[in-house]
Amino acid sequence: MRYIEFGPGKAKVSELVLGTMRIAQMQPKEVATLIETALDAGVNAVDTAPIYGPSEHIIGEAFAARPGLRDRVWLQTKLGIRPHPRAKANYFDFSYDHIIESLENSLRVLKTDHIDSLLLHRPDALMVPEEIAQAFQELHDAGKVIDFGVSNQNPAQIRRLESYLAFPICANQVQLSCAFTPMLDASLNVNMENDASVMRDGGILEYAYDKGMAIQAWSVMQHGYFGGVFLGNPDYADLNAALDTIATEHGVTAAAVAINWVLRVPGKMQAIVGTTKAQRVTKSAAACDWEMTREEWYEIYLAAGNALP
Ligand SMILES: NC(=O)c1ccc[n+]([C@@H]2O[C@H](COP(=O)([O-])OP(=O)(O)OC[C@H]3O[C@@H](n4cnc5c(N)ncnc54)[C@H](OP(=O)(O)O)[C@@H]3O)[C@@H](O)[C@H]2O)c1
Incomplete structure (x- = not known):
């Protein structure tokens, strides 16, 4: 397993992160075993969020079931996505009151006295940086949160927030897989007239690299926006063929190749794996044992249906 240095304290955090968005049907003891299996494979990072149904609660029970596990x-959680009481959708809330209330609730259900990393989950159009900064500072001073980050934010948003903070934004959690590449497409098609050249994110990858900010890729096995798994998907036959070929050559699974592809992007890259199967975590850990060549990386990019200038 490879590790990045996270935040000003340079916490040693694995490049693979165990995502817990899909554990709602699991028992706490099963989740404890999943986390222990991840730890055995060198994966020391767990990501959750209050909006993932009972995820935080189940993790808290898992910690209670295995003393010392926490x-x-x-441990990373997020906040700011709230179920709307009337509209059939979620809405976003980065108000001071919600930040404090949500974090205190996370500490309670996760049965812990601190969170190692707290992320703002999705941009709130009504966010006021001074309010966020006040809440972050109080949580930091109280020792309840060590490091802070964002998710799905562009550099302009991060830059503005950072200008109100006494500490850096340490991570941006964003969607990236070999079948979901808008951030890379724009960087590869600069000043072209095709759709791929449209930069919709304001240079997230470039900004993170320059700042030493971790990029945490979510849905590394998925296509589209929650479109489903591309592995074994006949709509992605060429991609699967390329992944299988490279997997065979390296003696790893196709999933490990897909993860390696994300981690091969320069910078402090992390891949959040959302599997509920312990053996898949173990096999995915092999993604960090080798580095993909440029030829392999571009072969996969092209096999996913992309063109290069
Ligand atoms: N910040 C955000 O906005 C955001 C959004 C979404 C997710 N996230 C975070 O990112 C994490 C990962 O997201 P995700 O769950 O969408 O990621 P994912 O790892 O791409 O998807 C996990 C799903 O893919 C399946 N899968 C994994 N490996 C497979 C394989 N080899 N063959 C077939 N199916 C396979 C899993 O099934 P099995 O369980 O059966 O293995 C599971 O249903 C989440 O848990 C959450 O922590 C963040």
Whole structure:
């Protein structure tokens, strides 16, 4: 397993992160075993969020079931996505009151006295940086949160928030897989007239690299926006053929190749794996044992249906 240095304290955090968005049907003891299996494979990071149904609650029960487990984990949660009481959708809330209330609730259900990394989950159009900064500072001073980050934010939003903070934004959690590449498409098609050249994100990858900010890729096995798994998907036959070929050559699974592809992007890259199967975590850990060549990386990019200038 490879590790990045996270935040000003340079916490040693694995490039693979265990995502827990899909654990709602699991028992706490099963989740404890999943986390322990991840730890055995060198994966010391767990990501959750209040909006993932009972995820935080189940993790808290898992910690309670296995004394000492919490202390072995680098724990990240998020906040700011709230179910709307009337509209059939979620809305976003980065108000001071919600930040404090949500974090206190996370500490309670996760049965812990601190969170290692707290992310703002999705941009709130009504966010006021001074309010966020006040809440972050109080949580930091109280020792309740070590490091802070964002998710799905562009550099302009991060830059503005950072200008109100006494500490850096340490991570941006964004969607990236070999079948979902808008951030890379724009960087590869600069000043072209095709759709791929449209930069919709304001240079997230470039900004993160320059700042030493971690990029945490979510849905590394998915296509589209929650479109489903591309592995074994006949709509992605060429991509699967390329992944399988490279997997065979390296003696790893196609999933490990897909993860390696994301981690091969320069910078402090992390891949959040959302599997509920312990053996898949173990096999995915092999993604960090080798580095993909440029030829392999571009072969996969092209096999996913992309063109290069
Ligand atoms: N910040 C955000 O906005 C945001 C959004 C979405 C997710 N996230 C985070 O990112 C994490 C990962 O997201 P995700 O769950 O969408 O990621 P994912 O790892 O791409 O998807 C996990 C799903 O893919 C399946 N899968 C994994 N490996 C497979 C394989 N080899 N063959 C077939 N199916 C396979 C899993 O099934 P099995 O369980 O059966 O293995 C599971 O249903 C989440 O848990 C969450 O922490 C963040």
